[in-house]
Amino acid sequence: MKKLLKRSQSIDHLLVKQAKLNREAFGMLYNKYFEQIYIFIFKRVRDEAIAGDICQESMVKAMMNIHKYEDRGFPFSAWLYRIASNQVNLYFRDNKKTVNVEINEKDAFVLMEELTLNGNEKEQELEKMLSVLSQLKPEQTELIELRFFSHCSFQEIAAIYHISEANAKMKLYRLLKKVRKLINAS
Secondary structure, three states: OHHHHHHHHHHHHHHHHHHHHOHHHHHHHHHHHHHHHHHHHHHHHOOHHHHHHHHHHHHHHHHHOHHHOOOOOOOHHHHHHHHHHHHHHHHHHHHOOOOOOOOOHHHHHHHHHHOOOOOOOHHHHHHHHHHHHHOOOHHHHHHHHHHHHOOOOHHHHHHHHOOOHHHHHHHHHHHHHHHHHHHHHO
């Protein structure tokens, strides 16, 4: 897996280098990442047209600012996620809307397992977990979403938030502890 990630990062490095010299070359990065960034945005806004618009805005912003991108050893996708996250937050702020996260059953059970919620009452535990998740701040929801639903590595999360990998782990595990506590209290 690490070998595959390194190979992808080196390909991205070459594509970014080309895109910095010629904006038309950004199309290859666009094609490679559009779908995964679109899915990330769609899970937050839950509207295809809005997700498409925000994704397009994010990609245009990335293309226009590609000259500012610096390779710091993190995957290029982390930079795109950060731009997309900022655009989604801007959308919610401008439209005074709240964040909704769509969770598929498989991911929900992985999160429940991480929270050690595997009692006999799975359905009841799932409802409690979803209720608690809906009460979290958008930044907290996004952190859980990135790790468990978008399957980002701690390295990618660290790059998105401009923090160390250790800090990303600490933030997530503190948040999971808080969620666990809230679920057990309900």
